[in-house]
Amino acid sequence: MNAAPDSTPARDGHRPPQGRRALWGVLCGAPAMLGAAVGAVLFTAGNTHQVQVRIALPAVVLCAGILLSIIALGILALSAGRSRGRARTRTALDEAAAQGAAEERQNHARFLARLDHELKNPLTAILATSAAAQNGAGGAEAWPIVDAQAARLGVLVRDLRKLADLESRPLERESVDLEQLLAEAIAALAPQDPAAGARMALSVTRVPWPVPPISADLDLLSLAVDNVLGNAAKYSASGPIEVRLREEAGQAVIEVADTGRGIPETDLPRVFDELARAQNARDVAGSGIGLSLVAAILRRHGGTVALRSAEGSGTEVTLRLPLR
Structure with a gap:
């Protein structure tokens, strides 16, 4: 049976509203936790009597002041931390932008x-x-x-x-069979340089599955392949030239490897720059644009080009193109 409500008047002659008591309990923190604990115990025991907790006003004000001060300090600390983080981010971005601009210059x-x-x-x-x-x-x-x-x-x-x-023309995409493209590029090179054509061999990995056709601009991709094959022919007077095609991790991989003169180590960082030519290539006709074209074409197709070389041993150029 429910007990009658406590009718004892408050200290100031009237009872504070129920909502205000709840707000004060939240502000004080500890009394609210105490009330929650007591209520849970009584409810578990099956006791449905109503309980009122009276707190003196000065204690409430003191408790609320402490709590609000803690909250304010926490907000200030969080705001300061975020400001410092934003400042560090801005500084890092500014430094990166400045470095990029300097490299571009x-x-x-x-x-x-x-x-x-x-x-x-x-x-x-x-x-x-x-x-x-x-x-x-x-x-x-x-x-x-x-x-x-x-x-x-x-x-x-x-x-x-x-x-x-290359940077502005739209890509005219179509389905391109890479094995056929490579075979045709090698066949077209043979009449121009019979010796190099005879040394070129195409190998295609078809197991456990063949390389599927890709969506690409056939003219641009043919230009990139022609440049890579042409370089292999120009800079390797003898020895085999291997052209390899395989699928790897969702990409079509084309490798062109030769046993030619190679590229000096000091020239490797700039082989894809416009008009860049290796020190040991001055006797061979060329504009120094070929690898720049290759890199731009691969970039437009979402792919990449990489080069490994050792002077006196040979060069390997790897083209990677996304299959989807």
């Missing part, structure tokens, strides 16, 4: 220096030959030199235009 300066070098040599040869011919020092044999140097400039301009177009 350095790359641009290197590109301009290489472009100046590549343009200066053929222009100097053309001007010198032309001046000699005008002075009667040269004959008909001088003009083939001019033609060759002009052709060299034409190749450089064409390759630079290709590189610039």
Whole structure:
């Protein structure tokens, strides 16, 4: 049977509202926990009597003040920690942006220096030959030199235009059979360089499953493969050239390996830069754009290109393309 409510008046002559008592209990923390514990015990014992806990107002104010101070200090500490974290993040982002901008400026300066070098040599040869011919020092044999140097400039301009177009032209995707693409690229190289064509061998891993077709821009992908195969042919006068195709971890992997002159270790970090050429490749005709084109094409397709090389031993170029 329920006991009658306690009718004893409060100290100030009236009973505080029930909601205010509950709020004070929450603010004080400890009394609320005590009430919860007592209520749980009584409820478990089957006792449904009502219990009131009276607390003197000064104690409530003191307890609430302490609790609010703790909360305020916690909020301030949390806010300060977040501010420091945001400041550190901003600082790290600013430093990364500054470093990226500095690297971009350095790359641009290197590109301009290489472009100046590549343009200066053929222009100097053309001007010198032309001046000699005008002075009667040269004959008909001088003009083939001019033609060759002009052709060299034409190749450089064409390759630079290709590189610039790669970043903006939309991809014309279609289903591409990589094994067929590689076989056709090797067959097209053979008439241009019969010796290199005879040394090239294509191996395709078909077990436990073949490499499926991929969605790609056939023209661009053919250009990338032609450049890699052409480099292998140009820089390896003898020895086998292996072209390998396999599937690995959801990617199509194309490897082109040769036993040619290789690349000096000091030149490896910049092999994919525009107009970059290894120190031991100056005697071979080329613009230095080939690997830059390959890297740009693979990047546009969501793939990657990597190169391993040792001077005097050979080079291996690995192209990775996503299957989906």
